[in-house]
Amino acid sequence: MKNDPKKLLRYTPSERANHWLTAITFILLALTGLPLFHPFFYPLTLLFGGGIWTRIIHPFFGILMVISFGIMSFHFRQLNTMTPADWQWMRHLRELANGDERNMPESGKFNGGQKLLFRLLVLFMALLLLSGIVIWRAYFSFLFPVWVVRLSAVVHAAAATVIIGLIMFHIYMAIWMRESMDAMLYGRVRRAWAKQHHSAWFRQVISGGK
Amino acid sequence: MALQSLDITRRSGTTTPSPAQRKTMEVAKLIDVSKCIGCKACQAACMEWNDTRDKIGTNHGVLDNPMDLTENSWTVMRYSEVETSRGLEWLIRKDGCMHCAKPGCLKACPAPGAIVQYSNGIVDFQEENCIGCGYCITGCPFNIPRLSKKDSKVYKCTLCSDRVAVGLEPACAKTCPTGAIVFGTKEDMMHHAQGRVADLKSRGFTSAGIYDPKGVDGTHVFYVLQHADTPGIYSGLPKAPSISGMVSIWKGVFKPVASFALALGAFGAFFHYVIKGPNEVSKENEKEFEDEK
DSSP states (O other): OTTOTTSEEOSOHHHHHHHHHHHHHHHHHHHHHGGGTOGGGGGGGGGGTSHHHHHHHHHHHHHHHHHHHHHHHHHTGGGGOOOHHHHHHHTTHHHHHTTOOTTOOOOOSSOHHHHHHHHHHHHHHHHHHHHHHHTOTTTTGGGSOHHHHHHHHHHHHHHHHHHHHHHHHHHHHHHHBTTHHHHHHHSEEOHHHHHHHOHHHHHHHHTTOO | OOTTTTOEEEETTOOSOOSOOSOOOOEEEEEEGGGOOOOOHHHHHHHHHHTOOOOOOOOOSSSOSSSSOOSSOSEEEEEEEEEETTEEEEEEEEEEOOOBSSOHHHHHOOSTTSEEEETTSOEEEOGGGOOOOOHHHHHOTTOOOEEOTTTSOEEOOOTTHHHHHTTOOOHHHHHOSSSOEEEEEHHHHHHHHHHHHHHHHHTTOTTOEEEOOGGGTOBSEEEEETTTTOGGGTTSOOSSOOOOHHHHIIIIIHHHHHHHHHHHHHHHHHHHHHHHOOBOOOHHHHHHTGGGO
16 A cells, blocks of 8 residues: 555655656756757757757756755755764765665665765756856857856756766666655655664654654 | 758768768968958948848947847958057958868757868858757857847858859959958968968068968968967957867767766666665564564
8 A cells, every 4th residue: 555554754745746846857957958968869859849949948947947956955955964974874885785784874864875965966956057047048148258158068068967977876776775766656655664774764753753 | 051962071960970972172261451441342242142131230430330240240340440560550350250170169069960061161050950059159269150039040151152162252252342352272372371471571561471270270261461470459369269178078078978977877777786686675674564565
């Protein structure tokens, strides 16, 4: 049962909607952005009605994503401060990757990796927004000297590459760590899952906290 | 227009060779600034042949009209009054696309075939393939392409590629009354330019020279300047133009490296999954919460 009340609520419906709006706009941005970067990806423009529509629509997807991600990151900001325990957790990454979780330090609602990913996403999202405005030729590029536009083009391409890599990693983690996708799809996770991966959060929820 | 479809050296947004079986002679337009009288016949001829009409502007108190290149004015005369060692000089430069051998616009353009370089050296915009992103403006070292507000396509001098394809000279060269604009093979034009420089030097223009910047591997529109050591005095002609390092990184090495890195990441994740297996809830935890299943 997806919504078994014995399961623990991890993400509220509005948190899920917010996450998936961000996710969908991100995918649309990657699919419209890559063809403007390397000709290898140019056939992707066919998904959006050709090169011209791709060029027109990409920055508007961007605005949508920035708004959606902005709300999400503001909402989750306090859950994503790195603590010494989180850095300790990061030092055990290799063991985790090898499937050995016995020595992993406890983590709260989010583990060190998730928090670090979150902070990197905020950073690169900000870079993409700023550089994206500068290279938005239809409305803004004429306001900037050409060297700023050139720099922004490089920053935009580099930040986009990094953030696509980070999101690929994020998606893989959601697939690899079985049942974690349930939390974002249906909201609830099994207690066994919670105890194994987020034991500090598990105790908190069981004892009536949030 | 792609009348010379078999003679393409470079094509934007394309990673494989373009039709390039034939090799045509490299052409060039030589603009001898020392012979220009600033009559603007070239501007008028350009508009007439290409059938573009700029809107009537306002008088800014100077001869420059229009004040800058536009999507309808593909060439403009730029007038500057400069004090040199010879006293007050009136320098008039015909500005427009230089048709670089190594074009920054083409390097930056993401749309396949929106910018092509023919083997005769002409760099031509194919507006039907243009997506209006303006990357060519970012890539150009001479600030030439102009984005039209009407149709969101970029326009610039074609070096009358349609005329050249059928053996005619560009409209501006055809109309120039003083012979300041001449057209022919790059080799012939270079020879002619050297003669002009020698003549200017004999008349006391000791720093006369040819402006054919090596940073872009030379251009197919090039100048004879009375003061070749200070091109900046000709309304800001860049001294050592080249494709910006930023553009080279962005549209050069970074493209394949980034694509490869992302592909490697995807493969890495897949192989991690099939080698290490998924991360599942442990047996002990499952036992503790048996009622859940």
